[in-house]
Amino acid sequence: MKTEGKFLKRENVALYVRNYALAVIFIFVCMVFAIASPTFLTMTNIIGVLRQVSVNGILAVGMMMVIITGGIDLSIGPLAATAGVVSALLLEKNEGILVPAVLAGILSAAIISMWTGMLVAKMRIAPFIASLSTMSIAKGVVLVIADGVPHTIKDKTYTNIGNGFLWDPSKTGGLSIPIPILVFTAVAIVVGVTLYKTRYGRHIYAVGGNENAAIASGVNTVRVKFCTYVFNGILCGIAGIVLAGRITSGQPTAASGYEMDAITAVIVGGTSMTGGVGRISGTIIGVLIIGVLNNGLVLMGVSSYYQQIIKGVIIAAAVLLDMKTKKN
Template sequence: MDKLKSVIIKFKSLIGLLALCVIISIITPRFLNVNNLLNVLTQVSVNAVIAIGMSYVILTGGIDLSVGSILAITGAISASIIVKSNSVFLAIIAAIIIGALIGAFNGIIVSKGKIQPFIVTLAAMTIFRGVTYVYTNGTPISGLGRDFTFIGNAKVIGIPFPVVITLIVFLIAYYIINETRFGRYVYALGGNEDSTRLSGINTDRIKMIVYIVSGIAAAISGIIVTSRIGSASPNAGSGYELDAIAAVVLGGTSLSGGEGSITGTIIGAMIIGVLNNGLNLMNVSPFYQSIVKGLVILLAVLIDKRNKK
């Protein structure tokens, strides 16, 4: 009995995802339609990539509320480059560099300024959302070419290209966090920062790197969103930080740091995506959808806390 309980606790996120899929498929058979499932995966891809970057930050005991604003500004910059030069490569590189720089900004203030990550990234969220409005003059940037919109709309062997990008990001992130010294340092920092620092590890550097990773992940999502829609809106990414944090928490990562996995985060993102899709198929009002999502996240946190006790 104890062994069964431990297995359930270990795979609770996956069990929850499968149970949710079964329930929704019973209520609305349209859920299991191949096109619908591919649509779910495409929609999940954006949140999944952001959540992967967020996982690195939360594993250290931090938080990053600026990812939605990073998505918006990098999307706007990449779109403007496309309009002016039609260079997809330059647009992608510029977006990733900007995302990394904003992440570095957050990491430096958190590590060197010794300010709570919540405050730092909340300020960054406001600052760079404002920068986006100034940069775009409050209007969407459109007129993007097919070479750029290919990223968000094309399919590779029947699989949406955003899903392929998510898989690549996941494999890289999984390898780094599980197979490298840096990954072990991330878990150690989240587990006990003082002990990690006394062991001779440069904790400030680790913090800066994880925020850079989060910024790059948000930039990649910004490219996907902008390419998929075919324009860059200054409002893009609003509220995405909450979905990313929810995916990380639903995937079993502790908000206090030191415990969790990238695989769990992907499952958490899938739970949110499947839940959104199921509620839409059932014609549930968006107002009620927010309530349901909030209750599911709260329930997941309560279950996780009880299991730890």
């Protein structure tokens, strides 16, 4: 079996080079910031960055699955907001039902994402348009439910999902693991195992790689696509809960614009926009690169206007790298 491992490496040189290239870029960016800013490498800052990337990480991992099927989902921001608002409202009315409230929040995001799934899989509407429709619907729905105002979360356990640590950092001199990172790690593992180790995962790649071939191989492409949008909806729900915990309230306009960060991370991570190709490791590095960029540029005092410009250049550079490694 060892020879097989070697084979695997030689055959996928392009893919590995790309993943390593990404890692190299990531380390390089970190080094630049470490030199430029003395606070960058402090424990507090590192933990802060990790906490910040978690929500985008969970969203990006879900987005990656959708993109591998050859689709896209623009509605993830409002979906996340829905989960936060629904759970916050339920807790506001009945104190102490944390678990059901959180589950209901996630479920509500999943239900809304069924709309996208149905439009894309059954009605064969282009994913961009279908999810644009869902985005608008979800934005409205969440405003209606929340009555347009934020709902404060008083439950300590809930806010800990966003702000807490695995153990008290004050006892270990600032060293600890934030809960959001744990959630992100768990989500990444579940998605990774799903993609690489299950029939459904294989079908996701086949549908995105060549839908006709997938159909001709007996894959129920309608079901695969539908399930992927709903799976993504569940992940949006989880991200929404983490976010609501961090900002200690369910806000109807939370997470707006997050879809662009998620898509950026996925593309930077080497996932092909045409579908069929993408790895979880790439997406994680993509998320980290975006997170570190955001953080480092702030530390260096770069204005948010310039941050936008730099991010835009990075996307183009990543895609160019993607195309180049694919050609060889």
